[in-house]
Amino acid sequence: MKAIIQRVTKASVTVGEEQVSSIGRGLCVLLGISVEDTQKDADYIVRKILNLRLFEDENGRAWTKSVMDRDFEVLCVSQFTLQCILKGNKPDFHSAMPAELAQPFYESILENMRSAYKPELIKDGKFGAYMQVHIQNDGPVTVELTSPAGPTDPKQLSKQEKQQQRKEKTRSKGPSESGREKGALRSRQDPNASSGAEGDVSSEREP
Numbered sequence: 001m002k003a004i005i006q007r008v009t010k011a012s013v014t015v016g017e018e019q020v021s022s023i024g025r026g027l028c029v030l031l032g033i034s035v036e037d038t039q040k041d042a043d044y045i046v047r048k049i050l051n052l053r054l055f056e057d058e059n060g061r062a063w064t065k066s067v068m069d070r071d072f073e074v075l076c077v078s079q080f081t082l083q084c085i086l087k088g089n090k091p092d093f094h095s096a097m098p099a100e101l102a103q104p105f106y107e108s109i110l111e112n113m114r115s116a117y118k119p120e121l122i123k124d125g126k127f128g129a130y131m132q133v134h135i136q137n138d139g140p141v142t143v144e145l146t147s148p149a150g151p152t153d154p155k156q157l158s159k160q161e162k163q164q165q166r167k168e169k170t171r172s173k174g175p176s177e178s179g180r181e182k183g184a185l186r187s188r189q190d191p192n193a194s195s196g197a198e199g200d201v202s203s204e205r206e207p
Helices: 039-051 099-116 154-173 175-189 198-205
Strands: 002-015 018-023 026-032 073-078 085-087 090-092 122-124 132-146
Touching (some): 018 122, 026 039, 073 099
């Protein structure tokens, strides 16, 4: 999932001659959903949008407050073209989630955002419509977000989990213990072998 997040003084969405949504100070978010996206991607993007520290505090100190800290608004606009892949100079959108799947997924993202924040401060464009998006970028400040890629194959996920567990066990032993074990093993295999852990090995032999 990709999101272009812009800090704005105001933003609005017009469809035809009708203004369907508008906000004052806050964030305008263009959101592109990929065919491979899951709830995990949605949770990541929602959390980042609401917690990015793009605003100043009451004393004017920059990059210290999030949109939630300041009670500012968020305008989300569905933007499948963010999933564009260029073939020469022609854009290809096959990696974007099909509209019939993307619409309920996008709406669930908005609901999650409203649940995590204040529902009345989360605004929306009009999914699938030809929109005019008017953005008055403040700064300008623009942040590009992409949800972390992860394996979707259950076997690969299981493999990653086992690797992580092994790493955690190794860390729990501590470097000195691990070094002593390796040094002792080398010493048993070759009495003349030198090792950076020789001091540890000799100290273990002392009563």
